[in-house]
Amino acid sequence: MALWHGYRPELLTDFYQFTMAASYWKEGMRGRAAFSLFIRDLPPHRAYFVSAGLQSLLAFLDDFHFDASSIQYLRSLGRFPEGFLKYLESVRFTGTVRAIPEGRIFFPNEPILEVTAPIVEGQLLETLIINTLHLEILVATKASRCVHAARGRPLIDFSPRRTHGVDAALKTARSSFLTGFIGTSNVLAGQMYGIPVFGTMAHSYITSFLREMDAFRAYAAAFPDNTVLLLDTYDTLSAAEKAVVIARELQAQGKKLRGVRLDSGDLTRLSSQVRELFCRHGFSDLAIMASGNLDEYRVEELLQSGAHIDLFGIGTRLGVSADAPYLDMAYKLVEYDGRPVLKLSPGKKTWVGEKQVFRSYDPSGLMEYDILGLKQEKHPGAEPLLEPVVVQGRRTAAEESLAEIRARFRADWERLPEEYKKLRPEKIYPVRPSDPLLALQDRVRHSRVAEEIGS
Amino acid sequence: MALWHGYRPELLTDFYQFTMAASYWKEGMRGRAAFSLFIRDLPPHRAYFVSAGLQSLLAFLDDFHFDASSIQYLRSLGRFPEGFLKYLESVRFTGTVRAIPEGRIFFPNEPILEVTAPIVEGQLLETLIINTLHLEILVATKASRCVHAARGRPLIDFSPRRTHGVDAALKTARSSFLTGFIGTSNVLAGQMYGIPVFGTMAHSYITSFLREMDAFRAYAAAFPDNTVLLLDTYDTLSAAEKAVVIARELQAQGKKLRGVRLDSGDLTRLSSQVRELFCRHGFSDLAIMASGNLDEYRVEELLQSGAHIDLFGIGTRLGVSADAPYLDMAYKLVEYDGRPVLKLSPGKKTWVGEKQVFRSYDPSGLMEYDILGLKQEKHPGAEPLLEPVVVQGRRTAAEESLAEIRARFRADWERLPEEYKKLRPEKIYPVRPSDPLLALQDRVRHSRVAEEIGS
Numbered sequence: 001m002a003l004w005h006g007y008r009p010e011l012l013t014d015f016y017q018f019t020m021a022a023s024y025w026k027e028g029m030r031g032r033a034a035f036s037l038f039i040r041d042l043p044p045h046r047a048y049f050v051s052a053g054l055q056s057l058l059a060f061l062d063d064f065h066f067d068a069s070s071i072q073y074l075r076s077l078g079r080f081p082e083g084f085l086k087y088l089e090s091v092r093f094t095g096t097v098r099a100i101p102e103g104r105i106f107f108p109n110e111p112i113l114e115v116t117a118p119i120v121e122g123q124l125l126e127t128l129i130i131n132t133l134h135l136e137i138l139v140a141t142k143a144s145r146c147v148h149a150a151r152g153r154p155l156i157d158f159s160p161r162r163t164h165g166v167d168a169a170l171k172t173a174r175s176s177f178l179t180g181f182i183g184t185s186n187v188l189a190g191q192m193y194g195i196p197v198f199g200t201m202a203h204s205y206i207t208s209f210l211r212e213m214d215a216f217r218a219y220a221a222a223f224p225d226n227t228v229l230l231l232d233t234y235d236t237l238s239a240a241e242k243a244v245v246i247a248r249e250l251q252a253q254g255k256k257l258r259g260v261r262l263d264s265g266d267l268t269r270l271s272s273q274v275r276e277l278f279c280r281h282g283f284s285d286l287a288i289m290a291s292g293n294l295d296e297y298r299v300e301e302l303l304q305s306g307a308h309i310d311l312f313g314i315g316t317r318l319g320v321s322a323d324a325p326y327l328d329m330a331y332k333l334v335e336y337d338g339r340p341v342l343k344l345s346p347g348k349k350t351w352v353g354e355k356q357v358f359r360s361y362d363p364s365g366l367m368e369y370d371i372l373g374l375k376q377e378k379h380p381g382a383e384p385l386l387e388p389v390v391v392q393g394r395r396t397a398a399e400e401s402l403a404e405i406r407a408r409f410r411a412d413w414e415r416l417p418e419e420y421k422k423l424r425p426e427k428i429y430p431v432r433p434s435d436p437l438l439a440l441q442d443r444v445r446h447s448r449v450a451e452e453i454g455s
Numbered sequence: 456m457a458l459w460h461g462y463r464p465e466l467l468t469d470f471y472q473f474t475m476a477a478s479y480w481k482e483g484m485r486g487r488a489a490f491s492l493f494i495r496d497l498p499p500h501r502a503y504f505v506s507a508g509l510q511s512l513l514a515f516l517d518d519f520h521f522d523a524s525s526i527q528y529l530r531s532l533g534r535f536p537e538g539f540l541k542y543l544e545s546v547r548f549t550g551t552v553r554a555i556p557e558g559r560i561f562f563p564n565e566p567i568l569e570v571t572a573p574i575v576e577g578q579l580l581e582t583l584i585i586n587t588l589h590l591e592i593l594v595a596t597k598a599s600r601c602v603h604a605a606r607g608r609p610l611i612d613f614s615p616r617r618t619h620g621v622d623a624a625l626k627t628a629r630s631s632f633l634t635g636f637i638g639t640s641n642v643l644a645g646q647m648y649g650i651p652v653f654g655t656m657a658h659s660y661i662t663s664f665l666r667e668m669d670a671f672r673a674y675a676a677a678f679p680d681n682t683v684l685l686l687d688t689y690d691t692l693s694a695a696e697k698a699v700v701i702a703r704e705l706q707a708q709g710k711k712l713r714g715v716r717l718d719s720g721d722l723t724r725l726s727s728q729v730r731e732l733f734c735r736h737g738f739s740d741l742a743i744m745a746s747g748n749l750d751e752y753r754v755e756e757l758l759q760s761g762a763h764i765d766l767f768g769i770g771t772r773l774g775v776s777a778d779a780p781y782l783d784m785a786y787k788l789v790e791y792d793g794r795p796v797l798k799l800s801p802g803k804k805t806w807v808g809e810k811q812v813f814r815s816y817d818p819s820g821l822m823e824y825d826i827l828g829l830k831q832e833k834h835p836g837a838e839p840l841l842e843p844v845v846v847q848g849r850r851t852a853a854e855e856s857l858a859e860i861r862a863r864f865r866a867d868w869e870r871l872p873e874e875y876k877k878l879r880p881e882k883i884y885p886v887r888p889s890d891p892l893l894a895l896q897d898r899v900r901h902s903r904v905a906e907e908i909g910s
Contacts, residue, residue: 007643007646007647009621009643011642011643011645011646012615012621012624012625012641012642012643013615013641013642013643014613014615014616014640014641014642014654014657015640015641015642015645015652015653015654016640016654016655016656016657016660017642017654017657018642019654019655019656019674019677019678019681020656020657020659020660022677022678023660023673023674023676023677023678024663026673026676026677027673029663031663033659033663035659069646070646073642073645073646074642077645077652079678079681119663123657123659123660126616126657126659127615127616128621130616130617131615131616131617131618131620131621131624134616134617135619135620138619158469160467160468160469160582160586161469161581161582161585161586161589161784162585162586162589162781162782162784163586163619164590164593164618164619164620164622164623164626164775164780165586165590165619165620165621165622165623165626166464166467166583166586166620166622167619167620167621167622167623168619168620168622168623169467169586170467171619171620185469185470185471186467186468186469186470187466187467187468187469187470187472187473187528187529188462188464188466188467188468190466190470190528190532191462191466191524191525191528192462197470197532198470199469199470199471199472199474200471200474201471201474201475202469202471202472202475202578202581203787203788203798203800204475204488204490204578204581204787204788205471205475205478205578206798207788207791207796207797207798208479208484208486208488208574208788208791208796210794211906211907212907218478218481218482219474219478221478221481222474222477222478222481223474223477223478223534226474226534232800232801233798233799233800233907234798234799234903234904234907234908235799235907235908238907238908239907263800264800264801264802264803265800265801265802316781317781320619320775320780320781321780322780322781325619325775325776325777325780326617326771326772326775326777327617329616329617331616332658332659333658333659333662333663336662336663339665341662341663342662343658343661343662343688343689344688344689344690345658345687345688345718345719345720346687346719346720347719347720348719448689449689451666452666452667452688452689452690452693452694453689453690453693
């Protein structure tokens with residue numbers, strides 16, 4: 001889009017990535033570095049995360065380079081030696097990436113992704129790696145909670161108007177679809193990702209006609225097979241009576257009104273009254289859709305209170321993950337040139353070394369616990385979650401379809417015990433550091449304390 | 456960027472905009488429609504909003520059209536008549552836009568922007584208009600609160616890694632700069648908008664060296680005029696002693712250490728201890744920067760508790776506006792074909808008709824109250840806030856520089872009474888509907904009730 005014309009995503013990074021890179025270059029530090037991406041803590045009311053966003057990231061890595069205009073901008077800052085700028089021209093991603101595939105469930109402190117590469121490459125990628133995966137994981141996790149709360153009723157993403165920008169609108173459509181939404185109102189997401197698009201009319205459509213009934217009739221004439229009438233522009237129950245008239249008129253043409261949408265007011269009461277009216281007139285199968293400030297908590301409340309709602313449009317609070325708008329995600333150097341490294345900052349625990357997550361299931365096939373171990377450990381019977389996706393700069397796996405990722409999520413979801421699916425979970429899933437990891441962590445910590453914290 | 460290659464922003468819209476447009480087209484509804492953009496309510500702890508985002512929107516309107524690939528995608532859905540798709544090919548924005556200029560302060564229910572255009576054009580633009588302005592207003596408002604809390608200390612945007620996508624990272628850098636941040640860590644925002652970029656080193660830089668002191672020395676050697684040492688990798692006070700050594704080494708070369716950064720721990724205590732250490736060694740002017748989960752509330756607390764901090768890096772909680780991640784922003788049809796229109800949905804009050812905001816100041820020049828009136832009203836002595844920016848599809852004002860917008864914000868900020876600047880304001884700024892607006896609202900409401908709510 002216009003905004004991006006002539007700009008490259010490689011500069012979507014923190015300035016310090018370039019100053020550090022320039023120093024690595026000056027010092028001749030060409031060693032292999034391992035970086036680990038993980039989420040430190042659970043946000044309120046979450047017991048798990050859903051992996052998402054890897055595909056966008058891999059597309060970016062495929063084409064990672066600094067073009068002439070990016071280099072020229074860096075030169076204009078007057079901070080970098082010419083030799084370093086020349087070197088940047090030749091930088092590509094030549095490293096290896098291991099990741100938890102999209103659609104899988106994971107937990108705090110588990111690496112979602114590990115990058116091993118010459119340190120400059122791994123460093124320059126930090127900001128965009130976090131920016132890309134943070135958002136999709138945030139929204140996929142939120143969306144999975146909505147799907148759970150809806151108890152099998154279909155959900156549609158209605159968020160594009162209030163997401164934080166265009167990129168977030170697209171990624172919300174994608175991430176919510178991965179966890180079981182049936183589609184989105186976002187047309188560009190439909191075009192880009194092949195996600196089904198949905199939508200019929202807004203209040204402005206109704207008010208632009210002299211009478212509500214004229215608007216209903218005009219819409220039914222234009223889309224006799226796909227009409228969902230919006231009922232709350234003036235008065236929901238009066239509009240529901242008009243909807244019965246439209247349903248009869250369509251019936252007379254051999255067509256069928258698809259449903260109605262409620263967007264404000266007491267949705268429990270209104271949905272029951274509307275359902276009762278429709279049944280009384282012989283239209284018991286008219287779908288009732290609800291929208292308007294919904295999220296997993298409201299959906300659960302509505303269904304518990306006996307609302308007669310068949311499908312939900314979920315917008316703003318999904319698209320901004322309103323009750324938890326960010327995750328404490330970090331991308332940390334865990335090894336450099338064969339040496340495991342560690343920071344000791346209070347409250348910011350990081351696990352040393354290249355790692356793997358080993359998942360164990362109980363006899364019924366439910367997830368029982370994960371072991372956070374070093375990459376080379378063996379845990380017979382446990383399932384390792386991280387898989388190589390890029391090796392020496394080349395993708396090793398074919399691009400996955402959204403259908404494959406959806407299926408993977410559904411399979412993982414079935415294996416997640418119910419207690420972690422609750423909207424307000426009380427238990428924390430067990431993730432245990434392995435003995436070799438604990439030993440290494442301890443050794444490195446002691447050596448750092450002895451070396452750095454003196455007098 | 457790669458993501459956008461071959462895609463156009465016009466499809467970043469809700470699918471119903473196209474179904475409604477197809478019906479308008481079918482019905483021959485070519486009348487002029489007026490749409491009004493406003494925010495219904497104040498989010499928690501806010502007493503005002505800051506206007507921002509207009510420039511991105513205008514760039515989009517300049518180039519608004521449906522390209523062949525967009526039309527082809529719509530065709531592929533099998534829902535639209537060929538005549539409508541042909542018509543879409545010729546659609547451009549031919550309407551008029553009036554808006555509150557960027558950098559001004561405004562309040563709930565005041566139109567930020569009004570679009571008058573053939574109804575199809577106004578309708579198709581809804582989603583992207585809200586998406587664009589919502590984000591920049593959200594972040595500019597949050598950023599202005601941080602600037603206020605910092606009491607003159609400089610602030611830098613550190614948010615790009617955890618904003619909701621790339622678009623949000625760019626707009627956070629821009630919006631925070633407009634309200635007085637001195638710059639950003641976001642290099643792409645530096646390139647695109649000319650915003651100053653800042654940053655020196657991360658924990659990964661320190662840990663990649665065998666010893667912290669080696670890392671400090673290497674950095675100072677690469678950037679002897681621009682070194683800010685990160686202190687909390689192992690132990691803040693031990694690192695501060697090393698910083699004194701570096702400061703002496705740079706001094707011996709006729710250079711100067713710029714400062715240090717604290718990123719975790721008890722910032723009040725640590726900043727005092729570090730300041731005391733630096734003073735004791737004759738480096739009383741070393742700047743102490745703080746970062747790490749900061750926002751306006753934390754900055755205020757730190758300064759009230761006597762922290763010795765000279766500048767702040769504000770990241771995630773700014774970039775996602777964490778305590779208020781969305782605004783209840785709406786874009787409503789207020790007039791069609793000369794007829795004022797209104798929806799009556801409960802809890803979603805909309806003011807009818809094309810409007811203007813008239814601002815009155817007290818004798819000392821402070822904002823006193825606003826009148827929300829009809830566009831053609833006259834209120835001598837009051838300042839009308841909305842100005843035409845596009846007339847019949849053409850921009851009427853030159854593109855503004857960020858410096859101009861910053862100056863406008865500063866001027867408006869000086870006129871905002873202190874009680875509304877508080878982080879937890881108790882008073883609501885008076886916005887009064889005019890008598891003509893009230894009369895028209897009442898008339899239209901009664902006619903709608905009489906017409907639509909029957910039996």
